[in-house]
Amino acid sequence: MTAVTHPENIPVTASESLVFEKRNGAASLDATLRSLVEIPAALLVLVEVGVLLAGVVARYVFHQPLVWSDELASILFLWLAMLGAVVAFQRGEHMRMTAVIGMVPPPARAFLDVVAIAAALAFLLVVVEPAFEFASEESFITTPALEIPNVWRAAALPVGMGLMILTALLRLAEVGSRRLVLGALGLVAALVAVMVLLQPVLQDLGNLNLLVFFVGVVAAAVFAGVPIAFAFGLATVGYIALTTDTPMLVVVGRMDEGMSHLILLSVPLFVFLGQLIEMTGMAKAMVAFLASLLGHVRGGLSYVLVGAMYLVSGISGSKAADMAAVAPVLFPEMRSRGAKPGDLVALLSATGAQTETIPPSLVLITIGAVTGVSIAALFTGGMLPGVVLGATLCAVVWYRYRGEDLSHVRRASWGEIGRAFVISVPAIALPFLIRAAVVEGVATATEVSTIGIVYAVLAGLLIYRRFDWRRLGPMLIDTAALSGAILLIIGAATGMAWALTQSGFSADLASAMADLPGGAPAFMAISIVAFIILGSVLEGIPAIVLFGPLLFPIARQVGIHEVHYAMVVVLAMGVGLFAPPFGVGYYAACAISRIHPDEGMRPIMGYILALIVGLVVVAAVPWISLGFLG
Known part of the structure; x- marks a missing residue:
């Protein structure tokens, strides 16, 4: 030749x-x-x-x-x-x-x-x-x-x-x-x-x-x-x-x-908002202030991540959007301090599960709609369970970072903290602005991200004087690609949920659970296991639509308060949703973090175990869900 x-x-x-x-x-x-x-x-x-x-x-x-x-x-x-x-x-x-x-x-x-x-x-x-x-x-x-x-x-x-x-x-x-x-x-x-x-x-x-x-x-x-x-x-x-x-x-x-679902439009918009926060210097200002407060503490920014997800959860109505709003702000500084990518995405996923009951939660609204439980009562009962699970996650953070070398980190003086706070005020105000816009009825959960985008652009141009127009095109393309990857998973999972419904599996499962011996404790235990599994394949809303009308009457029948049962069910589904290898939420967290799923597999196991411990505590102590109902 x-x-x-x-x-x-x-x-x-x-x-x-x-x-x-x-x-x-x-x-x-x-x-x-x-x-x-x-x-x-x-x-x-x-x-x-x-x-x-x-x-x-x-x-x-x-x-x-x-x-x-x-x-x-x-x-x-x-x-x-x-x-x-x-x-x-x-x-x-x-x-x-x-x-x-x-x-x-x-x-x-x-x-x-x-x-x-x-x-x-x-x-x-x-x-x-x-x-x-x-x-x-x-x-x-x-x-x-x-x-x-x-x-x-x-x-x-x-x-x-x-x-x-x-x-x-x-x-x-x-x-x-x-x-x-x-x-x-x-x-x-x-x-x-x-x-x-x-x-x-x-x-x-x-x-x-x-x-x-x-x-x-x-x-x-x-x-x-x-x-x-x-x-x-x-x-x-x-x-x-x-x-x-x-x-x-x-x-x-x-x-x-x-x-x-139009509520999912908040996913690409919050992804874009997160990129703007980073590009305009707002993220740097916010992280500098948070680091000045907790930077000298072992695992300090991991605690900040747990708290930040608790605060922003529910703003958009989409867990993926919540993660997209927080991760770009904290991850760069956490990486620079030596945090491993796998641990970052593992903790982000775990906080996604931790905050599933924080209002306004679409899953809680769906429960109220399909079961007749008071949505106001569900919102009131949802606050403290998230705190309990957050505490278990913080315990794992403490254990993992107890030997962290902070010899190179200097504790900030009060003057430095004050200056960092003043610089960060426009950035810190953003989550409060977003939440206020939703609460006051200025914008819906979908629309509110646009207010955040305009605010971030104006803050970057007028306050922080940092706005790289050349990065705008790649940021928009990245936003579209990331959103498409997440939304295609959700679409495919919705099709799978419908197929499970048509099989009659939901009715068979409810019937089997109603016939269990052991009363309320056995029913609660089986519910936890079942909804962890269901959450990994159905996500919260499809699973609730399928099984809520069937299982909530059984819970009432065996003596479990509906709000208490709702908290346990939602948190169990959250654990399943964010637990690999099947949990869709885990892969959404990886996509948002731009961290390969393999890296988070081992670190997330400790956090999942902590979530399960917290879930068992919430299930065993009804007051955690019912104490503020009055």
């Missing part, structure tokens, strides 16, 4: 040169596609801020509400979620667990990396046609305010999925080894074929299929390094296609429902 010269002047064969040219061509197309998606995704973040802010100003300042603002924000939000998911896919930023594949030899690891792309491609190919069908059916629905066909919103699903399919194909084309690509595609195709051939057997298994798909398939995919969203999606479409007669169109509809 004729030899040619590689760009690095290494002689290669003509066939190898052709492969190299194909890879170069695929990489060039990939880069072009990436630019075409990143620009509109970044612009959508800005437009969403403008639309929501316009709604706040029109309603509160001019007393002329824009009836179309929420509707337009909702339409654009699905496009932001899907294009953000595409950007995350292009950048390889969808959350995946590689703890297992990290232990295998490099050749096997490379193969599993290609399998992850092939598995994601398989899921997308299955749902893209139903997504087109779903969008076409939405064309018959007219939006109430703008009076336009709802296809303008729903089209985001097939377009996003189509772009991810194209990205996956380009990524496979960029892989240097054809053998790797064919092997990965062959393995995924073979597994799909085996499951299809086993369909008659699976249809006879009944609810055992829940173990096959939602435990077996999910676990195998997650441990093989398939991104979490696609692992959930594969399990759901496999279960629906092979064991039921339900059309795949319904799965797409449930994904749309999960990703389209």
Whole structure:
């Protein structure tokens, strides 16, 4: 064969040169596609801020509400979620667990990396046609305010999925080894074929299929390094296609429902706000003050993280948004002081579970809505359980950092603390401004982040005199990618929750729990275990909608106060939500922190144990939940 010269002047064969040219061509197309998606995704973040802010100003300042603002924000939000998911896919930023594949030899690891792309491609190919069908059916629905066909919103699903399919194909084309690509595609195709051939057997298994798909398939995919969203999606479409007669169109509809809650729009906006806080110097000023107070204490900023999550929890109505508001402020300084990334994301996840009952909590509101329990009573009862779990987390922080070397850290004088406080006042005022805007009715939980964004921009420009316009574009793209990765997980998890509902599993579980011997203590113990497991796959609101109407009457029947039971159930679901390897919240925390999930696996175990201890205390002492009810 004729030899040619590689760009690095290494002689290669003509066939190898052709492969190299194909890879170069695929990489060039990939880069072009990436630019075409990143620009509109970044612009959508800005437009969403403008639309929501316009709604706040029109309603509160001019007393002329824009009836179309929420509707337009909702339409654009699905496009932001899907294009953000595409950007995350292009950048390889969808959350995946590689703890297992990290232990295998490099050749096997490379193969599993290609399998992850092939598995994601398989899921997308299955749902893209139903997504087109779903969008076409939405064309018959007219939006109430703008009076336009709802296809303008729903089209985001097939377009996003189509772009991810194209990205996956380009990524496979960029892989240097054809053998790797064919092997990965062959393995995924073979597994799909085996499951299809086993369909008659699976249809006879009944609810055992829940173990096959939602435990077996999910676990195998997650441990093989398939991104979490696609692992959930594969399990759901496999279960629906092979064991039921339900059309795949319904799965797409449930994904749309999960990703389209307007309250979730606070996720990208708070992510962007967190980046602004860091870029404008507000974070530096705030952390400098906090460090002057607790910097000389071992593990001091970890205590600050626990307290900060307690204070901001519930502002946005989204736990992911709460974490996005806190992590960018504290993590850089904590890293500079020697904190390990794994411990940072582990504590952030644990505080997410700790603060699940802090009002205003969407889960508590949902409980009140579906069970008839007083929401005011739930809000009152939710404060102290979070303190108890926070205390258990602080005990772990004390133990882990008891030997921290602070010889290089000088205790600040009162004068230095005072100066740091004055400088930090505009930054410290931000969380109070956000909470006041919600409490006073100036803005909704979704809109309030826009007030924070405007405040941060003005503080950066006028007070701290620090605003790098060149960073604005990359920040917007990062916001879109991070939000898309989180929202696709939520959409896939919502589809999985719906599949569990249709199986009748929820009713069977409630019946079994009602028949338990041992009365209230046994029912409470089983509830804790059940809701930890449910929280890891369903998240709070879907689980409450499924099981609240069934289990709360049983709790009343065995003598457990509803508010007390609600606190225990919500905290148990929080532990499940933020506990790896299945907890969606843990991967959201990793995405927000930009820390690999593997790094937090070991450190989080101590915090999860502390949360369980606190949960048991809350369950055993009803006064913690009921003491302030009067």
